[in-house]
Amino acid sequence: MARLSSSADLKKLRQEILSQRDPDRPCVTICSGTGCQCHRSEEVVDAFVHQIENLGLQGRVDLRCTGCHGFCERGPIVVIFPQQICYLGVDTKDVSEIVSQTLIENKLVKRLLYKDVETGQHVAYENEIPFYKNQKRIVFGSNQLIDPKRIDDYIALGGYFALDKALFEMGRDKVLQVVKDANLRGRGGGGFPAGIKWETTRNAPGEPKYVIVNADEGDPGAYMDRSLLEGNPHSVLEGLIIGAYAIGSHEGFIYVRQEYPLAVQNITIALEQAREYGLLGANILGSGFDFDVQIHRGAGAFVSGESSALMTAIEGRVAEPRPKYIRTAVSGIEGKPSTLNNVETWANVPLIINNGADWYRSIGTEGSKGTKIFSLVGKVNNTGLVEVPMGTTLREIIFDIGGGIPNGKKFKVVQTGGPSGGCIPESLLDMPVDFDKLTTVGSMMGSGGMVVMDEDTCMVDVARYFTDFLTQESCGKCVPCREGLRQMLNILKNICDGRGKEGDIELLEEISEVMKDASLCALGATAPNPVLSTIKYFRDEYEAHIQKKRCPAKVCRELITYYILPERCQACLICARNCPTGAITGGKHLIHVIDQEKCTKCGICFEVCPSRFNAVVKLSGEPVPPPVPKITKPILLVEDEVIFRESLRDWLTEGGYQVTTTGDGEEALKVIRGQEFDTIILDLKLPGKDGIEVLKEAKSQKPSLKAIIITAYPSPETATEAMKAGAIDYLIKPFNPEMLERVIAGVTEAKAEVTPETNER
């Protein structure tokens, strides 16, 4: 790679790269972000390589591993260029078909295309898929067009031209002015105007000045920065160099959490390649501007994502935040002026330089310009990374792009801003999302994490989860945060376990106020937000837990019991077989009962009970009904055919019934006189007294006796006669014994329908 030593060299290089690329040549691109790699996209890549080789297509078909596409729910994603046909959920066994059908014969493999849930229509092109159509992917969109390990791909798209323009056409002052005019606000959560921060560092006394990329993304559920750094590291680097130039900094740091190995790898490669081209290092592009970057890995602490803590970590110390009154823009790393910005913030800079402040201001709202990348996760159909203009409503993001809530469940809240944010209920779904609006309702946009939760979520449990997270991540230096979280967690755990007391909610609010006012840093000051916002919108849930020991969403293990509804149980034994503690009793035809002493609330019975029965329910705050008494209905079976009589008797006895048998009608009547029976099963064709006779006499003796007629010879007349004589049912042999059992149990009311033509029901 020849070193570029002027603006002209860069332009020439781009020409060369483009001239060697044929835009009409087929290219198979496979998403290789961490998400798709978990779906084994690397194996898909190998399969394509082999298939292309086998068919002798190398040299005629290109292959590119790209950065994250964002539609992570449906990975691995393969896009075929030049048509931009998009295949979702591609497996290795689909590869040969794709190669032969699409690459060679130019035909679509329909089953791999996106299919609209409502219309059933297939969508072939990536940008027409509803998930993508409603987005504005000015920052993230390039991911799918480049291989992050090849700088030439980035240059081919126009990469580093913003740097060129900044160095040779604009100059430091103009660059700073444009970024200020564009009103680029920090994307890491703080929303502070980047231009003003840059200016502060530029004007602050002291050398050297530092610029820092904060890639310590710690909010659970947020992974935008990871995908940007993995998928398009040069976009971040270019922005950083431009910023360093405007500020007058010659040394930069990229702080990446060590849990992101692919991001560390790709940014390392990007730095090396940029240095080789002279886009980084001494005398960048021959401009006389020197600037280089070091990568600094995190070591597993959420708090190190806080700007001042991050700088302390770069100094090789424990990541303890510093008081905010000493601005790091003035006194940061080793007391020198340091500007820290988030990955996404830096990635916006080249766009602003290339297209101007006016263009940037045309997107977004009055106070929040540009777009924002959100990670839309949780109970939502289309999980993934979404980029929309500021001001897009929550409803549009969650429903139009996200496709709504799966499994027909109802939306409950969306949690934004991670552990520093709060829950937003349905009534506020039309709220536009930007830096300022969400704070008015007790939450914040934060770094862009959006966790959708449905009706099966317990809000107290959510508050407990976030408080538990923060308790583990607090640095522990200051009293309000460390001790406040310790006690809040204690109270919340007690509430979830049914040990909540009157006054707990007020105590939580009291502790929260002091944490907000007196904490040393933003972790402590915003830690109460999840608790406060859930109390604000779901106080009733807290009260139910405390006063009635009830979890309305039926989540908190200590407050729920599993119960099998006897009227719905079909005694199929599935739950009993799957219960890990053997807590379910019941036979093949016996209603199942859960022994609450043995039950561990694992929930398996709830999951495995067939959905057409839905017999297992969760109860909370109500007493468990006493178990249904065992069915021991005494049954009299009158059937003259011995083998049939004995097998039917055995079958019924297994089912828990007490069965007496006789083969004779007179005998049967005698027995009825002496003993109480619940049901009589009467064969029609009997020796001696005829079945119908027996039926009439039996009914006159014992009117409450339930009679079921069984016969091999159906006729509409006898059926009518039997029903008139008081039989509750009429079964024709051969009949399904389970049907008989249902009739006996009184579960279904099956009325005999005998038609002359058929012998069956």
Place this chain on the structure above:
Amino acid sequence: MSEEQIQILSRLQQNSNLSKSDILLRGLEILGEYYSLGLDQPPLSLELRNLEAEAMHHAEALRQIRKKEDAIKQVIQELGSVDKAIDKYQGSKSALIQILLDIQAQNHWLPKPALMWVSERLGVPWSQIYHIATFYKAFSLTPRGRHIVQVCLGTACQVRGAPRLLDRVMDVLKIKPGETDHEQRFTLTTVNCLGCCALGPVVVVDGNYYTRPSLKEIKQIAASYE
């Protein structure tokens, strides 16, 4: 250090332009030779004595090393790789966390001699290193194996025979929960509930789930991880 020792040290430094830590390293090497000659009770400075004690402690724990001089050799080797990590960052104090990350990645834990050496070389107080090693979750002060084995002891698995499964796993791996084998292949831990109760009892190795394995299967599983 005694007055005498200080004088010897400064003479050594003057004569050879060696740093204090270089001298310590030389001291260790000489100590090793001393022991290999079958000699005993060498005169030692406090730091050297500390390093020697750590070497012995370390060797004892690793149980592979029987002779004093081998223990010293082992430690010198470890210190060498620490030096490499330190040189990678030009001995900069602010690279402390990066250096420790490299040591952790290489050894799967932070051995004490390595940390003492970092403190010596970089001139960073021991208290700072201790705090960093216990503050950040990426670091482990106890040896961890290359593969983490988790046996679920949640109630559902418990009732399905998890304790017996644990016994079998302990027999095969020859370690107890919380321990790591001397080759640092496996670290055995128990967890409270992995949430897959229907599959119980369950053993997870590096995120791979194995349900109700027999003793034979456990042996096969263990053999498949290097």
Place this chain on the structure above:
Amino acid sequence: MESIRLEIDGKFVEAQEGMTILQAARGAGIDIPTLCHDERLAPYGACRLCTVEITKDNRTRLVASCVYLVEEGLVVETNSERVNKIRKMLLELLLPLAPTGPLESLARKYGLEGSRFTAEQTSCVLCGLCVRYCAEIKKANAIGFIGRGIDREVAFLPEVAPKVCASCRECFAICPGGKLASETDGVRFPISIWQSKQELR
């Protein structure tokens, strides 16, 4: 050194540039309670007891007076209702850790009769005075912090302490929680982290 004029509790105070509000207040005879502060050590800002309310350009904020530098025209309230509420809660949170000693009397001063909270009684409020004294004054670093969050602890370092502590013990006198004061029979060390947990087979 520029002279700076500010108002504390309605009183006009002259301070020097580079002073903290705490220094200026104490210099003017106004006392602000502290726990983790010591004149001889760099300000730490961990206990937050010294929180005060400041107003500047019509904007009111709460800040830790031990680290906030004086500014021209600053209006400071050291005893407002909001500030006292904060101090009371902070003390209530700390009391279970160290129920007797200096903390007890301070708590009573703010109207606390005990605490609604429970926690393990460690006799250590993690103020860091001992750690900082040993590092900044004695330059020995024989005692230090370990761990993070609620697992944060103060520990004598067995690798250093045996050599230097027995003849020093100066940190005992500055401990407000009572942990060090209780170690009067020689210095006891917690089991070394390595020794307690290292279990290789």
